[in-house]
Amino acid sequence: MSAPDLAVESNLRALSQQADRRRPSLQRAPLEGRALRSGILTGLTWIAALLAAVPLFSVIYMLFVEGGSRLSWETLTALPPSAFDLGGGFGNAIVGTVVMVGIATLISVPLGILAAVYLAILEPDSRLADTVRFLAKVLTGFPSILAGVFVYAVMVVTMKTYSALAGGVALAVLMLPTVVLAAEQAMAMVPKKMKDAAYGMGCTRTQVILKVVLPTGASGILTGVMLAIAGAAGNSAPLLFTALFSDYYLSSLTEPTASLAILIFNFSGMPYDNQIQLAWAASLVLVLIVLAFNILARLIGRQKY
Amino acid sequence: MASVSFEQLKRSDSVSGPPSSGDYTLDRGFRAVAWASAALILVLVAYIVLEIGGKAMPAISQYGLGFLTTTEWNVQAERFGILPQIWGTLYSSLLALLLGGLFGIAIAIFLTQDFLPPRLAAVFRTIIELLAAIPSVVFGLWGIYVLIPLLRPVANWLHDVAGGIPFFSTSLSGPGLAPAALVLAIMILPTVASISVDALRQIPYKVKEAAYGMGTTRWEAILKVMLPTAASGILAALVLGFGRALGETMALAMLIGNSNQISLSLFAPANTLAALLASSFPEAGQVEIRALMYAALALLAITLIVNAVGLAVMKFATRKFEAER
Amino acid sequence: MHANPKMTAAGASTAPAPVGNGVVMDCQLQKVFYGDFLAVRDSSLPLEKNKITGFIGPSGCGKSTVLRSLNRMNDLIPAFRFEGKVTYHGQDIYDKKVDPVVVRRYIGMVFQQPNPFAMSIYDNVAFGLRLNGFKGNLDERVEKALQGAACWNEVKDKLKNSGLSLSGGQQQRLCIARAIATEPDVLLMDEPCSALDPIATRRVEELMVELKENYTIALVTHNMQQAMRVADTTAFFGVDISQGSRTGYLVEMGPTKKVFEEPEQQLTREYVRGEFS
Numbered sequence: 040m041s042a043p044d045l046a047v048e049s050n051l052r053a054l055s056q057q058a059d060r061r062r063p064s065l066q067r068a069p070l071e072g073r074a075l076r077s078g079i080l081t082g083l084t085w086i087a088a089l090l091a092a093v094p095l096f097s098v099i100y101m102l103f104v105e106g107g108s109r110l111s112w113e114t115l116t117a118l119p120p121s122a123f124d125l126g127g128g129f130g131n132a133i134v135g136t137v138v139m140v141g142i143a144t145l146i147s148v149p150l151g152i153l154a155a156v157y158l159a160i161l162e163p164d165s166r167l168a169d170t171v172r173f174l175a176k177v178l179t180g181f182p183s184i185l186a187g188v189f190v191y192a193v194m195v196v197t198m199k200t201y202s203a204l205a206g207g208v209a210l211a212v213l214m215l216p217t218v219v220l221a222a223e224q225a226m227a228m229v230p231k232k233m234k235d236a237a238y239g240m241g242c243t244r245t246q247v248i249l250k251v252v253l254p255t256g257a258s259g260i261l262t263g264v265m266l267a268i269a270g271a272a273g274n275s276a277p278l279l280f281t282a283l284f285s286d287y288y289l290s291s292l293t294e295p296t297a298s299l300a301i302l303i304f305n306f307s308g309m310p311y312d313n314q315i316q317l318a319w320a321a322s323l324v325l326v327l328i329v330l331a332f333n334i335l336a337r338l339i340g341r342q343k344y
Numbered sequence: 345m346a347s348v349s350f351e352q353l354k355r356s357d358s359v360s361g362p363p364s365s366g367d368y369t370l371d372r373g374f375r376a377v378a379w380a381s382a383a384l385i386l387v388l389v390a391y392i393v394l395e396i397g398g399k400a401m402p403a404i405s406q407y408g409l410g411f412l413t414t415t416e417w418n419v420q421a422e423r424f425g426i427l428p429q430i431w432g433t434l435y436s437s438l439l440a441l442l443l444g445g446l447f448g449i450a451i452a453i454f455l456t457q458d459f460l461p462p463r464l465a466a467v468f469r470t471i472i473e474l475l476a477a478i479p480s481v482v483f484g485l486w487g488i489y490v491l492i493p494l495l496r497p498v499a500n501w502l503h504d505v506a507g508g509i510p511f512f513s514t515s516l517s518g519p520g521l522a523p524a525a526l527v528l529a530i531m532i533l534p535t536v537a538s539i540s541v542d543a544l545r546q547i548p549y550k551v552k553e554a555a556y557g558m559g560t561t562r563w564e565a566i567l568k569v570m571l572p573t574a575a576s577g578i579l580a581a582l583v584l585g586f587g588r589a590l591g592e593t594m595a596l597a598m599l600i601g602n603s604n605q606i607s608l609s610l611f612a613p614a615n616t617l618a619a620l621l622a623s624s625f626p627e628a629g630q631v632e633i634r635a636l637m638y639a640a641l642a643l644l645a646i647t648l649i650v651n652a653v654g655l656a657v658m659k660f661a662t663r664k665f666e667a668e669r
Numbered sequence: 670m671h672a673n674p675k676m677t678a679a680g681a682s683t684a685p686a687p688v689g690n691g692v693v694m695d696c697q698l699q700k701v702f703y704g705d706f707l708a709v710r711d712s713s714l715p716l717e718k719n720k721i722t723g724f725i726g727p728s729g730c731g732k733s734t735v736l737r738s739l740n741r742m743n744d745l746i747p748a749f750r751f752e753g754k755v756t757y758h759g760q761d762i763y764d765k766k767v768d769p770v771v772v773r774r775y776i777g778m779v780f781q782q783p784n785p786f787a788m789s790i791y792d793n794v795a796f797g798l799r800l801n802g803f804k805g806n807l808d809e810r811v812e813k814a815l816q817g818a819a820c821w822n823e824v825k826d827k828l829k830n831s832g833l834s835l836s837g838g839q840q841q842r843l844c845i846a847r848a849i850a851t852e853p854d855v856l857l858m859d860e861p862c863s864a865l866d867p868i869a870t871r872r873v874e875e876l877m878v879e880l881k882e883n884y885t886i887a888l889v890t891h892n893m894q895q896a897m898r899v900a901d902t903t904a905f906f907g908v909d910i911s912q913g914s915r916t917g918y919l920v921e922m923g924p925t926k927k928v929f930e931e932p933e934q935q936l937t938r939e940y941v942r943g944e945f946s
Contacts, residue, residue, distance in 0.1 A: 077563040084459065087450035088468065094530045095475045098486050105489075153381035161378055171382045173655065174389045180584060180651040182591025184618045188640045189392045191625070192399050212388070219385065232784035236844070238745060240797045240851075241774030243363055245371040250796070255787045273479030276593035276618070280625045300594070303481040307488055307598055315489075322482045333477045337470075358852040359803045359810075362771040 098326075106323030109316045115324070119286055119302065125313050129321050131288045132297040135203065136328070138289065139282060139298060140272050142207025143214050148264055151218030152253075155260075158219070159226035160234075160248055172223070178216035186212040187277035195281060203289055203296035206282030213274060214267040221263020225256040258339050265336035273329045275300025299325045396641050403638035411638055417604050417620075419628075424635040426642060428604040432614035433646070436521060436600065437589035439610075440528035444589075445582050447529070448536025452578075455537070456544040457566055469541075476534035484598030487527045492516075492599070495523055499611045516611035519601035525610070527595045532585040539584060543577020543661060544570060576661035583654030591647045593618040617643040693718045693855060693885045694739060694776075699753035701734055703746065707912075708734050712919035714904055716855065721877060721886045723900030723925065725893055727940070730906035731917025732889045733781075736857050739887060740776040741769035757855075774801065777853035781860045783840035785832030785847070790815075790824050793832040793843055797851040810850060818846035819876050838869025845876065849884070856880065858888045862895065874899050893941060896925065903928040905937045 068074060113128050120127030154175075158168045190209040195201055229252050237247040253260070275298065283295040284305060299321050306318035363371075403411070407424060414425025451472060455465050499516035506512050516522060551573060555565040571578070601613025602623050617639055625636055694716040701709040709731035716722050716739075724732040734743065741762060743749040755762045762772045785793050794811045803810065811828075815821040820842040824835070832843055841861055848856060858877070862870040877886060877899050890896050896903050904922040908915050921928060921937045932938045 073561050073564070077561040080563045081459070084450050084454050087447050088454045091447050091451055091475075091530075091533060092468075092471050094486075095471060095478070097490060098478055098482065101486060101490060102482075150381050150384065153378045154385055157378040157382035161375060167379075167382060167386070171385045174385055176655050177648060177651050178385075178389065180587045180591070180647065180654070182593065182618055182643060182647050184591070184593040184621050185392070185396065185640055185644055185647075188621065188625070188637070189395055192395050192637075193391075212392075215385065215388070230784070232780060232782050233786055235742070235745075235780060236784040236786065236847075239740065239742060239773055239778035239780070240800060240847070241360075241363075241770050241772070242800060243367055243371040243770050245374040246363075246367065246800065248374070250800070251786055269477060273477070273482075275479070275481050276622060279622055283626065300479060300481045303485055304594060304598065307481070307485045318485055322479075322485055325479055326477075326482055329477050329479060330474070333474070358775075358854070359798055359801045359805075360774045360851050360853055361801050362768070362774065364802060 102319065102323040102326055105316065106319035106321075109320040110323060114317065114320050118288070119297070119306075119317070120313060121286075122309075122311060122314075127313070127317065129297070129299065129302050129317060129324075131285065132299045132302040132321065133324065135206075135282070135285070135289055135297040136272060136299045136325075138292075139203055139206040139210055139278070139296065140268060142204065142292075143210035143271050144264070144268055146208065146211040147214035147218050147267065151215050151267075152222045152260060154219050155222035155226060156248055156252075159223045160252060161244065163227075171219075175216040175219045178212075179220065181213075181216075182276075183213055183274050184276040184279070186210075187279055187281050190277065190281045198293065200293060201281060201283035201295040202293045203282055204292045206278045206296060206298070209277035209281045210271040210274065213277060214271050217267040217270060218263055221266065222256070222260045225259025225263065226252050228259060229255045262336045262340035265332045265339065269329045269332035269336070272332065273300065273325060275304055279304075299328075393644065396637060396644055399634070400637040400641040403634040404641075407635070407638065411635075412642065415604065415606065417635075419632050422631055424632075424638075426617065426620070426639050428606050429615050429617045429620045429639065430642065430646075431606045432521070432600065433590055433616040433618070433643075436525045436528055436596065436614065436616060437586055439521070439525035440532055440589045441582060441586045442529075443526070444529035444532040444585060445536055448533045448581065448585065449540050449578060451533070451537045452540030452544055452581075453566055453571075455541055457562065457570065472534050472537050475530065476538075480531070480592065480594040481598070483527050483531060484595040487523050487595060487599045488519075491523045491526060492518060495526075503611060510608040511610050514607065514609040514612045519599050519613055520611050521600065521607075521614045522610040524596050524600040524614075527599055528589050528592055531592060531595065532588045535588050536581045536585040539581035539658070540574070540578045543574040543581065546577065546662070547573050574661075576657055580654050580658035580661055583650060583657055587647055587650040587654055590650060591618055591643065593622050597622040617646075691718050692716065693758065694887075695754075695756045696735065696739060697754040697756070698735060698738065698751070700750075701731070701738060701743075701752070702748075702750040704748040706914060707916045709906075709917040710909075712904075712906070712917075714919065714922060716885055716887055717902065718885050719881055719883070720901040721881050721888055721899055722902045722904060723896035724887065724889045724904050724906065725891075725896050725940075726906030726917070726920075727908055728891065729915050729917065730908045732904075732906045733859055734917070735906070736859055736887055736889045737778075739855075739857055740773045740778055742773070742778065744769045774851070775853055776855045776857060777848035777851070779841070779845055779848050779856065779858045779861045782864050783837055783844050785835070785840050785843050787831065787833060789829050790832050790835070790843060791828040794846050794850050796847060801851055803851075814846040814850035815843075817849050817880070818842045819872065819879075820846060836869070838865050838872060841865060841869070841873060842876065845873070845880075849880070853884075855885045855887070858886060860889050860891060863891065870895075893929075897929055900925045905932075905934075905940065907936050907940075 113126060115128060115133065116130040117126065117128030118131055119129055154171065158172055162168050186209045189212065190205050194205040194208060198205070233251055233255060234247055237251040242250065278298050278301055282298060284301045285295045285297045289296045303318045303321050303325065306314040309315065411425055412430065413427055415427045416423045416425050455469055460468060496516050499522060502512045503515045547570060551569060552565065555569040560568065596616050597619040600615060600619055602615050602619060603613035604615050605612065607614065620639055621636060624632065628636055692715040696712070696714040698709060698712045700707060712735060714735070724736060726732050737743045738751055739755060751763055786796065791811055794814050795807055798807060798810055812821060815824060820839055823839060832840065835843060862873050865873065874895060877888065880886060888900060901924065902922065903925040905920045905928060906917050907920040908917055921932055921934045928937060929941050932941065
């Protein structure tokens with residue numbers, strides 16, 4: 040290589056070095072500070088998420104292993120055993136739960152939907168609507184035991200007995216805000232152009248609601264109702280001193296009534312294996328009921344118009 | 345209503361006609377019933393507050409504010425105080441908030457910031473929502489037979505090694521604050537996560553684009569842009585989660601040990617207002633019921649205030665974005 | 670398109686070219702407010718029987734507001750206030766004794782966005798019939814309305830399908846069928862083609878021309894060509910910004926040909942020639 044060539048060569052090299060200095064590296068540098076921190080945080084988030092799923096799977100595992108092994112026709116239909124007895128079941132508690140949730144549904148769903156009609160369609164911007172909406176939201180965070188205290192004071196004391204009716208009303212107090220808020224949201228989501236079409240045909244406001252808004256929003260409303268039922272079925276605190284408990288099948292709505300949740304509560308603290316096994320089996324049944332309504336809510340909610 | 349009639353103008357084939365008198369009656373009736381139903385919710389809340397307050401009145405006049413600051417619950421001597429229960433309620437809820445809040449926010453980030461493909465994120469979201477569907481008593485049962493046996497050796501080891509620290513100053517013999525707070529954390533996690541998810545989802549996409557456009561890493565975008573932007577929504581999630589924890593009853597009644605003492609130790613048994621109501625109410629006599637009503641009023645006041653604050657924060661958070669749009 | 674030509678009302682099939690035989694509606698609008706905002710002022714619009722009256726003008730000129738005042742749809746907006754008179758066969762529909770619900774039963778409306786209900790095609794069309802307590806043969810009236818709206822052939826095999834399963838153009842014709850099923854007197858159409866593609870637009874325009882044999886139609890359009898193609902009479906609205914806000918008013922109204930070819934007002938001339946928009 041001749042001298043001039045070398046000179047050119049070194050010039051070129053200098054130039055390219057200059058260019059290198061101006062051109063940043065775009066390659067990944069996973070161990071460099073920023074990236075490292077990012078990686079660690081990502082790892083921690085994954086761990087947190089997986090850890091959060093552990094209790095759910097642990098609960099489900101226990102329910103099926105401990106509760107599933109005891110589940111039989113007898114446990115589903117028989118009456119609860121007394122302390123030292125073997126066998127027995129919780130048929131009366133299943134019936135009691137179904138009856139009380141049924142009463143609560145009958146009270147809270149019509150009331151809740153009608154109130155939602157007022158909030159979503161009739162006077163959405165009125166003072167009353169604003170207040171009621173706020174109170175309904177406050178009520179969703181209302182401690183369920185206080186619904187029990189309230190119903191105890193107004194019903195149990197005056198009727199002089201614990202009853203399925205009182206239990207149902209206490210659950211209704213808890214279901215009401217869920218139904219109101221879900222139904223309001225479902226109705227508000229009905230497109231305005233559909234309401235306009237109905238008004239344009241000469242519908243009265245009630246006709247717009249009954250013929251267009253409610254049918255169109257039905258799936259959303261039903262989803263809310265199912266979730267409210269699921270919540271009520273699993274709730275026990277308000278039943279503690281409204282329905283109390285009973286060792287027998289219910290024969291009237293005005294007598295103390297058994298429920299799955301209270302049975303679990305009572306049996307969980309007993310020092311007998313039989314009762315504890317029954318508590319697990321009852322938990323499995325209760326969770327299955329609650330999950331069934333949850334899944335139903337999801338399936339209904341998925342249908343979009 | 346329609347005294348002016350268009351009837352004579354009708355074309356031969358037209359079926360147009362004014363609503364029937366039945367339609368009008370239905371309209372008026374239906375609207376009145378809807379109004380009454382909405383008003384009923386207002387009445388219900390007022391009735392709840394007045395009823396519990398009214399029933400608590402005798403105890404309030406008898407025990408005064410000392411009720412809130414004394415520690416004895418003695419039915420025979422008719423001496424009642426709920427300071428240990430207030431302490432237990434706040435302490436267990438704060439611990440639960442610490443843990444459930446941290447995990448809840450982490451999960452909200454995990455679900456909204458593209459860590460998972462959308463389908464998997466939906467599955468995971470369902471898992472968290474199902475966690476919310478497990479009844480309180482079932483968590484209580486699980487706590488007794490799974491969590492406490494699991495926790496006991498760890499707790500007692502901590503007590504042996506670090507018993508000098510007030511948090512570990514007792515051993516865990518069975519029920520106690522730690523298992524109760526853990527279960528409580530699991531129970532409020534879905535609330536915190538789902539409200540935080542909503543807050544993070546509310547952030548306009550352009551904000552995220554702007555952050556990535558500046559060359560931030562994912563975590564720089566999350567910590568410096570997304571979380572501060574969603575801060576008020578996440579705060580609302582925490583406050584509402586705290587409200588949930590304050591009022592939670594059954595699992596706590598089963599796990600906390602129902603012992604009226606004030607202790608910093610995580611492994612000591614304690615009590616909460618809701619658990620006190622759950623365990624004492626069914627067998628209480630006249631005198632104790634009055635005191636319990638006072639305790640119920642205290643719980644009502646605490647939760648109503650916390651929830652109202654949470655909702656106000658949430659309203660503020662949503663309004664912020666509405667103004668931006 | 671070409672649905673069954675012998676469509677609707679009895680004895681109405683005279684010559685295709687409509688003869689101006691009387692004013693069905695007469696709108697004597699003085700002022701329309703939304704709250705404090707004066708939206709439209711001083712507009713006098715007679716709607717003649719069996720004619721299409723087109724409302725044109727720049728955006729914000731209040732043409733839709735005027736149209737929606739004709740069946741009191743604007744009453745649904747709490748802050749809306751109407752000053753003036755709208756006479757329908759000689760009766761003021763803004764008279765205190767008149768129920769807006771009743772007005773809307775005689776004066777049908779087709780909206781800008783196709784808005785079928787979330788129910789079957791059949792139930793959509795039968796909606797108004799059932800609403801008005803129709804006791805006759807429902808199937809027959811539904812078929813007639815769908816034929817009148819030129820979509821019978823497309824939907825006759827899927828009457829049980831959701832109205833929302835149709836394409837945009839079909840949905841709009843379904844909405845027209847729904848509006849004409851009760852055979853109202855007047856049809857108000859608020860930019861019925863603005864959400865449609867050109868082919869669907871053409872079908873709806875042809876349909877409007879067929880419908881005027883039996884109906885009195887008021888049509889709001891933002892498309893001047895559309896007004897030229899279908900309207901017999903055209904009303905041009907302008908925007909007055911002299912008072913500091915935007916208030917619409919009627920500039921000129923007359924036979925379509927005249928408004929487009931030799932308008933009386935300078936403003937109209939500029940607009941129809943596309944000199945401002």
